[in-house]
Every structure is written in C-alpha cells, then in structure tokens.
Amino acid sequence: MTDLILHGYWRSGTSYRTRIALGLKGLRYEYRAVNLLAGEQRGHGYRSLQPQGLVPALEVDGHVLAQSPAIIEYLEERWPEPALLPADLEQRAVVRAMAAVIGCDVHPLGNLRILQYLKGELDAPPEAVKAWIARWIGDGFAALEVMVSHHGGAFAFGDEPGLVECYLLPQVYAAERFEVDITPYRRLRAVTERALADERIAAAHPDRQPDASLS
Numbered sequence: 121m122t123d124l125i126l127h128g129y130w131r132s133g134t135s136y137r138t139r140i141a142l143g144l145k146g147l148r149y150e151y152r153a154v155n156l157l158a159g160e161q162r163g164h165g166y167r168s169l170q171p172q173g174l175v176p177a178l179e180v181d182g183h184v185l186a187q188s189p190a191i192i193e194y195l196e197e198r199w200p201e202p203a204l205l206p207a208d209l210e211q212r213a214v215v216r217a218m219a220a221v222i223g224c225d226v227h228p229l230g231n232l233r234i235l236q237y238l239k240g241e242l243d244a245p246p247e248a249v250k251a252w253i254a255r256w257i258g259d260g261f262a263a264l265e266v267m268v269s270h271h272g273g274a275f276a277f278g279d280e281p282g283l284v285e286c287y288l289l290p291q292v293y294a295a296e297r298f299e300v301d302i303t304p305y306r307r308l309r310a311v312t313e314r315a316l317a318d319e320r321i322a323a324a325h326p327d328r329q330p331d332a333s334l335s
C-alpha cells in the first residue's frame with residue numbers, strides 16, 4: 121500500500137487540480153493543510169519540503185514531489201489506469217496543450233503572490249487587480265472554449281474526464297470567486313457542471329476540504 125501525503129490548501133488551484141487527479145485515479149491520501157494566508161508555505165518547515173514555498177507537494181513513500189504538472193504526470197505514469205491522457209500520441213499533445221492554456225498561461229498570473237505584489241508593491245487599486253484577473257482568465261477561457269469545440273464530447277476532450285478537467289475546474293472556481301463573467305464560455309461551463317456530478321471529482325472541491333473554514 122503506497123503512502124501518499126498531499127500538502128495543500130483548500131482554495132489553491134494547483135492543490136485542487138492535484139486532488140482531482142488523485143480522485144480520478146482512485147488513490148487515497150492523507151491531506152495536510154498549509155495555511156497560505158498565514159504564510160505557512162514560506163516557513164522553514166514547509167520550505168524544507170518544497171523550496172519554492174508553493175503548494176502542493178506530494179509525499180510518496182517518503183519521496184517529495186513538487187509542481188502540480190510533474191505530480192500529475194507522475195501519478196499518470198505510476199498508475200496508468202484510469203488514464204488521464206489518451207493513448208494516441210498526437211491526441212496526448214492536444215490534451216497537454218489544453219491543460220497548459222490554464223497551467224502555463226492563466227493560473228500563474230492570478231496566483232496569490234502575484235496579486236499580493238500588484239496590490240502591495242505596485243499599489244494597484246482593487247478594480248485594476250480585478251481587471252487583471254479577468255483579462256487573463258478571459259484570454260485563456262476564450263481559447264480553451266474553441267479547443268473544446270474541436271476536441272470535446274461529454275467532457276473537454278472526448279467523453280471521459282481527464283487531464284483537462286484537472287486544470288479547468290479549479291480555474292472556473294477561481295473565476296467565480298473573483299467574479300469573472302464566464303457566461304460566454306458555454307462549453308467550459310457544461311464540462312465543469314458534468315465533471316462536478318462525478319463524485320471522484322466533487323470530493324476534491326475546495327469546500328469539501330478539512331481546512332475549508334480558513335479564509
């Protein structure tokens with residue numbers, strides 16, 4: 121029996137995406153909350169696990185894995201079934217590209233430390249920060265909506281939930297949290313709703329985490 125410990129934070133998009141991947145794989149894990157608002161991620165204890173001071177980190181049989189894309193790829197390679205990626209090589213590249221729209225080009229721009237920098241060091245007013253968040257989510261979602269129209273079925277790619285849902289759902293959650301209008305993205309909303317009806321995915325939702333009361 122593999123010993124898995126996930127260090128994460130309920131509202132963190134990268135923790136949420138890792139929880140979805142673990143859930144889709146049917147893997148049980150111990151959850152250890154890192155309170156980002158209290159700055160626990162920057163403390164010596166957590167940094168000794170993840171030198172960047174970012175969640176998530178996954179301990180697997182005593183090995184510490186960092187960076188959610190690397191963690192999710194590890195899960196896919198170690199536990200190939202059920203698969204998060206399609207078997208076909210070109211299709212795998214498409215799925216990775218769809219995930220990267222969020223993982224590389226949207227999520228990093230709305231991260232806690234980026235927003236803290238805009239508000240603090242650049243003294244950006246709240247409406248400017250809100251516009252910043254909406255701008256990058258809007259750009260990414262508009263592109264992903266097109267990609268889903270090309271490759272989607274019941275889910276973002278084909279008819280089963282997989283890697284794209286791991287990335288998409290947390291970003292939709294963040295968009296709603298920051299009051300970004302997502303009504304134009306009909307397909308993304310439909311995929312999200314369908315995915316949340318799957319208990320393996322629903323159990324990963326921020327509101328269902330033990331640290332959900334921390335704000």
Ligand SMILES: N[C@@H](CCC(=O)N[C@@H](CS)C(=O)NCC(=O)O)C(=O)O
Nearest residue numbers: 132133134174175187188189232233
């Ligand atoms: N590329 C990293 C990003 C991790 C990341 O940005 N984590 C955020 C939460 S979603 C975090 O720990 N933020 C803490 C901070 O900004 O101080 C990954 O995918 O794991």
